[in-house]
Structure formats: C-alpha cells, structure tokens
Amino acid sequence: MFAHEDNLSDETCRLLDTHLRSFIIGTVIGKPRSPGLVILVPNPTASADIQVAEFTHAAASYFPPFTLPDGLDPPPVYNPPRRALQFAAASIDSKHTITTSRMSPEVLRSFTDSDIMKETQHLIWTLTYDV
Numbered sequence: 001m002f003a004h005e006d007n008l009s010d011e012t013c014r015l016l017d018t019h020l021r022s023f024i025i026g027t028v029i030g031k032p033r034s035p036g037l038v039i040l041v042p043n044p045t046a047s048a049d050i051q052v053a054e055f056t057h058a059a060a061s062y063f064p065p066f067t068l069p070d071g072l073d074p075p076p077v078y079n080p081p082r083r084a085l086q087f088a089a090a091s092i093d094s095k096h097t098i099t100t101s102r103m104s105p106e107v108l109r110s111f112t113d114s115d116i117m118k119e120t121q122h123l124i125w126t127l128t129y130d131v
Helices: 002-007 010-019 048-059 105-110 114-126
Strands: none
Touching: 048 114
C-alpha cells in the first residue's frame, strides 16, 4: 500500500494522513536474519494482550547507535550483537527508559490493538526467514 500510495484515492490518503505519522516494518521475509541481530521471539502460549505488551516493549526500546548498511546482500553482521540498551548495559541513562513503560495503561491501549495480534501477527510470526 505504501509503495503504491499514488494509486490510493484522495479520500483514503486524507484518512491515512489524519492517523498515520510513520510506519516501520519490522519483518523482512526472504532474507536470512543478520548474524547478531536479536529479535523478539513471541510466546505463542501467551494471551494476545501479553504479546502486544511484549511487542510494544521491544519496539519502544532504545538501541545503541550504529551505521545503517548500504544494503542487505550480504546481510550485515552485528558484532557485538544488536541488543536493546536495557539488556546490553549494566546501567542506562534514564532518558533511555523504554518509552511504553513511561505510559499509562490507558495511553498504551489507545494506540495498540490486541485484536490485530490475534488475527494477523501470528501469521507473520509463523513464516521462516528463508521463505
């Protein structure tokens, strides 16, 4: 959809513009995972609400700075492994406290939807990276 936004109606573009500030895709299918890239491994036995909480916790984490590679072929090697600051450092600056942990449960629920996790995210997580 984002690659072909020029094919969307003006009405759809206006609607997206009112609700969407940015979009980050965190799943790349068809390429091997880069060595040293730590990913969220979902717990399929957890409730969708717990999975949403774990995902938003991971997605809102801070990572040490790095240089983005020019391409994905061959996959970049992360040495040391790319880990969120809360797992990589003995102590972290309070400004790097996970964003979602600073939100009230009401605010966090206002922009997450566990129904999406129930309906679609599991399908993405079942794919292997070498599809």
